[in-house]
Amino acid sequence: MQIRLRPGITLRQGTFSAVIAPERVILAALNNNPELERFLFLFVCGNYSRLISHIGRSASSFEVRRPFTADQFLSVIREAGHTIIFIEHDPSLFETAERLLEPAGSALKEAGHEALVVLYAPAMDRPFAALARQADRVIEIVNPGEPDPRQRMAAGRSGRRGDGRPQAQTMLEV
Amino acid sequence: MWILDTAYRDGVDLWCRDRNGSVTRKHVAYDPPFYLHLPDPAAHHEMLDVLEAEFGAAPCTFRTLFSELEGFSVHGSRQLAEQVEQQTRFDARLFNVDVRRDQQFMAEQGIFPCGDDYGSRFTPDLSFDLRQVEIRIPDDPARTPLCTEAEVTGDRTERLHGPGDTVVADLFGLVESIDPDVILMSHADAWLPQFRAFAHKNGLEMPFSRNGKYRQMSSRSYWSYGRMEHKEAALIPDGRVLIDTDQSFVYREGGLFGVLMASRLSGLSPNLAARFTPGTLISSYEVYEAVKRGIVVPFRKADAETVRKLTDLRAADRGGMMFQPEPGIFENVDEIDFTSMYPSIIVKYNLSPETLDNLGCEGFLPAVLAPVVSLRKETKRRKHNEARYAGIDTLLKWMLVTCFGYTGYKNAKFGRIEVHEAITARSREILIQTKDLAESMGFTVLHGIVDCLWVQGSPVEELQQRIGEVTGLWAECEHFDWIVFLPLNDGFGAYNRYYGRLFDGSMKVRGIAARRHDTPDYIRTMQQEMFEIMQEERTAAGLATVRDRVRGIYVTALQELPHADPRSLAISRRISRTRYTHRCLEGAAVQAYRDCGVEVAPGMKISYVIRDARRYQVDPEWSAETFDIPYYRSLMEKAWNDIAYAFGGGGRQPEWVVQRELVAPDPASSPARVPQG
Numbered sequence: 001m002q003i004r005l006r007p008g009i010t011l012r013q014g015t016f017s018a019v020i021a022p023e024r025v026i027l028a029a030l031n032n033n034p035e036l037e038r039f040l041f042l043f044v045c046g047n048y049s050r051l052i053s054h055i056g057r058s059a060s061s062f063e064v065r066r067p068f069t070a071d072q073f074l075s076v077i078r079e080a081g082h083t084i085i086f087i088e089h090d091p092s093l094f095e096t097a098e099r100l101l102e103p104a105g106s107a108l109k110e111a112g113h114e115a116l117v118v119l120y121a122p123a124m125d126r127p128f129a130a131l132a133r134q135a136d137r138v139i140e141i142v143n144p145g146e147p148d149p150r151q152r153m154a155a156g157r158s159g160r161r162g163d164g165r166p167q168a169q170t171m172l173e174v
Numbered sequence: 175m176w177i178l179d180t181a182y183r184d185g186v187d188l189w190c191r192d193r194n195g196s197v198t199r200k201h202v203a204y205d206p207p208f209y210l211h212l213p214d215p216a217a218h219h220e221m222l223d224v225l226e227a228e229f230g231a232a233p234c235t236f237r238t239l240f241s242e243l244e245g246f247s248v249h250g251s252r253q254l255a256e257q258v259e260q261q262t263r264f265d266a267r268l269f270n271v272d273v274r275r276d277q278q279f280m281a282e283q284g285i286f287p288c289g290d291d292y293g294s295r296f297t298p299d300l301s302f303d304l305r306q307v308e309i310r311i312p313d314d315p316a317r318t319p320l321c322t323e324a325e326v327t328g329d330r331t332e333r334l335h336g337p338g339d340t341v342v343a344d345l346f347g348l349v350e351s352i353d354p355d356v357i358l359m360s361h362a363d364a365w366l367p368q369f370r371a372f373a374h375k376n377g378l379e380m381p382f383s384r385n386g387k388y389r390q391m392s393s394r395s396y397w398s399y400g401r402m403e404h405k406e407a408a409l410i411p412d413g414r415v416l417i418d419t420d421q422s423f424v425y426r427e428g429g430l431f432g433v434l435m436a437s438r439l440s441g442l443s444p445n446l447a448a449r450f451t452p453g454t455l456i457s458s459y460e461v462y463e464a465v466k467r468g469i470v471v472p473f474r475k476a477d478a479e480t481v482r483k484l485t486d487l488r489a490a491d492r493g494g495m496m497f498q499p500e501p502g503i504f505e506n507v508d509e510i511d512f513t514s515m516y517p518s519i520i521v522k523y524n525l526s527p528e529t530l531d532n533l534g535c536e537g538f539l540p541a542v543l544a545p546v547v548s549l550r551k552e553t554k555r556r557k558h559n560e561a562r563y564a565g566i567d568t569l570l571k572w573m574l575v576t577c578f579g580y581t582g583y584k585n586a587k588f589g590r591i592e593v594h595e596a597i598t599a600r601s602r603e604i605l606i607q608t609k610d611l612a613e614s615m616g617f618t619v620l621h622g623i624v625d626c627l628w629v630q631g632s633p634v635e636e637l638q639q640r641i642g643e644v645t646g647l648w649a650e651c652e653h654f655d656w657i658v659f660l661p662l663n664d665g666f667g668a669y670n671r672y673y674g675r676l677f678d679g680s681m682k683v684r685g686i687a688a689r690r691h692d693t694p695d696y697i698r699t700m701q702q703e704m705f706e707i708m709q710e711e712r713t714a715a716g717l718a719t720v721r722d723r724v725r726g727i728y729v730t731a732l733q734e735l736p737h738a739d740p741r742s743l744a745i746s747r748r749i750s751r752t753r754y755t756h757r758c759l760e761g762a763a764v765q766a767y768r769d770c771g772v773e774v775a776p777g778m779k780i781s782y783v784i785r786d787a788r789r790y791q792v793d794p795e796w797s798a799e800t801f802d803i804p805y806y807r808s809l810m811e812k813a814w815n816d817i818a819y820a821f822g823g824g825g826r827q828p829e830w831v832v833q834r835e836l837v838a839p840d841p842a843s844s845p846a847r848v849p850q851g
Contacts, residue, residue, distance in 0.1 A: 042481070047584075055484065063481045068584035068591070072478035074264055103264050 003036065003084070003116065005029050009139060013083065016112025018119045018132030021141035023050060026120055030086070031056050042082035044073075046090030050122070070097035070104065077107040085111055089121035089128050101127060105134040112136065176302065177287040178355055179413055180276040180443045181389060187276070189384070189413040195303065197355065197384065197413060204279050208255055209236045209269040209470050211245035212262065221261055222246065229254065236269065236470045239538055239588060240528050243267075255473060269470035273461055277441045281465035286441050288434040296545040298553045298566055300434050304415075307354040309345070314796065315364035316772045320372055321345075328352045342372055350381040355414060356430065356444075357382065362418040363408040363449075370409065384413025391449065395776040402750035404777025408449060415444045422448045424455070428569035435566045439546065439573070452572035456580055459573070460588050463542040471587050479591050490595040494624030495602040497609065499659040499667035503714050503820055504620055507654040507674070508634045510608070510641065513554060514571070515625035516578035517547050518647050519600045520593075527590035538588060543577060550574055551648065601625065604645050611644055612637055621659060623669055628657070653677040655712045658820045660686070671816070673705070675712070681705045687813040694806070696742040697813050700731040704817050721821045728814045735806060740798035743806055746781040749774060762790040770794055 003011040005025065011017050019026065030036070030051075041062045045052055052064070063082070067073040070093045077085070087108070094101055108131060111117050119135065121128045132138050178197055179189040185203045192198070210231070212218055225231035229250045235242055245267075248254070255271040270278070280286055288302070289295055307328040313321045320338025325331060326348050334341045334348075346369075349357070359365070366382065373380040382388075393407035406421055417425050417433060424433050425448055436447035440455050441462035447455060461471050482490075512518070519525065521544045526537025553567035580586045582594030601624060608627055609619050617631035629637070634651055641649050657674030659667050671685035687693040688701040704724045711717045747760060752774055754761030763782035767774050772794070774780060783798035785791040787805040 043484070052484070052487075057484060060483065062484055064484050064487050065479055065481050066591070067478045069475045071264070071474040071476040072584075075476050076478050099260070100264065106263075 018135040039083040045088040070100040101130040207247035268473040271473035304355040383411035429565035432569035497622035499621035501661035744795040
């Protein structure tokens with residue numbers, strides 16, 4: 001069993017992967033893969049999920065659980081017995097519970113021994129980085145047409161834009 | 175024994191007031207354990223050995239909200255509990271770690287503050303004869319280290335005026351000689367640290383505490399109901415009730431009676447009850463009740479929502495029901511309002527975290543909320559004849575409103591999101607049921623919001639009775655002679671913006687300038703004056719006869735605007751942050767405060783006057799000398815448009831002419847300078 005994110009990028013059972021990608025990429029991977037309906041799927045998200053209303057899955061094997069605190073998050077991951085565990089990252093869970101970042105990362109890693117565990121966020125933040133530290137793979141998919149976020153950061157430091165143009169330039173020079 | 179204040183210092187201090195009015199401290203040794211449950215105790219035997227040897231850990235059975243658990247009682251601090259968590263890799267479940275010990279003691283003993291005997295806890299009467307003093311200080315503590323004026327009102331009124339050190343020393347002397355039980359003081363929490371620094375520097379004893387001791391409460395900013403709030407740090411005196419009359423939400427809404435009732439129900443000292451939000455009060459009340467019933471209180475909120483199908487979640491995760499109104503003016507309308515609808519649903523349908531999976535058992539939440547709901551019904555009934563119950567009624571209203579939201583709050587000790595959803599599901603059914611019932615009896619339903627319906631028809635008493643019979647919930651009726659439902663920009667009716675004349679001649683106003691907290695006084699006063707004229711008329715047709723008088727108020731206010739006191743144009747807002755990525759007036763106001771040396775924190779309220787809106791120039795209220803006339807005219811125009819709608823039969827356009835006539839010839843397109851003095 002596997003989830004194909006992009007050609008050449010496939011997530012497999014028995015791994016814990018941290019994925020940063022545009023929402024439409026991840027939604028396409030979840031919605032356009034009928035094979036996933038055959039497996040017990042747990043979707044974990046917080047109170048303000050950006051994905052859940054766009055997921056077109058009504059199969060009985062697709063289940064949802066929403067932790068609202070870091071302690072609940074830990075319980076949810078420890079109790080999950082699903083084949084696929086997909087977590088939509090909610091940084092607010094760890095705002096006042098940084099003490100749980102390390103055990104939560106370990107719980108994800110442990111769950112990834114049996115299941116396919118995906119920790120997803122549209123952008124990197126500090127709690128995500130801490131959780132992803134124990135991931136087998138960290139995958140970052142850049143939206144086609146947009147500069148790589150790392151390039152953008154580097155460009156910011158060097159005074160140039162990510163696409164090579166100087167910061168102040170807004171029109172093509174001829 | 176009438177308990178005036180409580181504290182925990184190596185035991186419980188109870189400050190008791192006897193019948194003669196003397197207050198004495200009783201100290202009781204008390205060191206309750208916390209409880210620990212381990213799924214696999216054998217895996218932690220070394221830790222358990224240490225806990226047994228050093229902290230008196232002993233095997234025991236204790237009762238949670240859901241079941242009995244085997245575990246250990248441990249006499250240790252919160253730090254020890256956190257170490258246990260770490261060492262067990264967060265496998266341990268801990269209970270009664272963060273319960274306030276004075277509250278826990280009282281709950282176990284069946285005693286409570288601000289009441290005589292146990293039977294009095296849920297009665298609306300507060301028998302007391304406390305010595306009160308009110309201290310009014312007009313100075314701003316953020317800008318003045320010591321106050322230079324103070325008015326002290328006890329049995330008589332004393333006015334102090336002079337250099338700061340003299341005024342404060344005299345104030346200390348007055349407080350000491352009066353020896354009050356309750357001090358109501360403006361900006362008390364901001365002044366006290368400054369007074370203490372002064373006392374320390376000059377070798378004086380600050381007399382607000384009865385034994386010289388103060389408890390420290392740190393400042394914090396937090397989100398509450400979608401907005402950022404700020405709580406000042408506070409020094410809480412022992413043996414006396416000190417209420418910050420400017421900062422205390424409970425005092426502002428419920429007065430001293432409200433604070434004392436909050437203390438009685440929650441089992442917290444009135445000093446804390448005055449400083450906590452209604453959400454914290456209801457949660458403290460639940461904690462008190464849990465301890466009293468022998469139920470342990472979880473330290474962490476670890477029990478998560480159950481696993482659900484996506485379709486089930488989508489069906490359940492909805493809010494309250496709304497019926498969008500047709501905008502316009504309507505005559506003879508009745509507002510049917512369910513009293514404490516959500517708490518009543520909790521009680522009637524036995525909704526509690528533990529009953530969702532076990533329908534037969536008596537739920538904790540219904541059991542503890544039932545007496546509060548009954549008490550609210552009683553205070554709501556009594557307040558119509560006796561004003562002294564109004565404060566208690568308001569306090570109970572807030573506590574009961576928040577008790578519903580609290581069921582879905584992530585850190586609620588006795589909450590669960592499924593309970594929250596079940597409550598809103600029932601409320602939707604009830605509102606639809608009520609609408610159908612009203613329509614079947616020939617009524618026209620104009621509008622509906624969650625627990626309220628606006629209907630036209632008669633006899634409304636019969637409808638009210640039938641609603642009670644069908645839903646099992648109590649609904650109250652208010653009759654409007656006329657009511658205006660305002661439109662949204664798209665022309666549809668707004669849910670929460672309306673005003674109307676009640677049967678007794680008063681106005682009920684929601685969602686418009688006169689009701690909003692950030693409306694400048696100048697504009698609020700203008701709208702209120704308009705309402706004073708409109709409320710003379712009992713019919714919509716009669717309103718047309720006062721149209722010119724009401725418009726005259728608007729025209730006069732516009733003409734007098736350039737001469738207005740800049741402070742009357744101050745906009746007061748609670749800031750949600752202190753850093754702004756885009757230029758905005760609020761960000762400019764924060765900067766203006768900083769420029770004046772006043773530090774601001776998220777959740778604090780700031781008050782500012784717009785000097786030039788286009789250039790984002792604003793001044794703190796106290797230093798404003800000029801203001802942006804076109805900007806304030808636009809605010810006045812919005813306020814007028816809401817009123818003009820009642821006269822225009824739905825059309826707004828004709829009324830705008832008033833504004834154009836006045837603005838067009840005015841050369842002052844730039845901010846006006848208002849002469850000082």
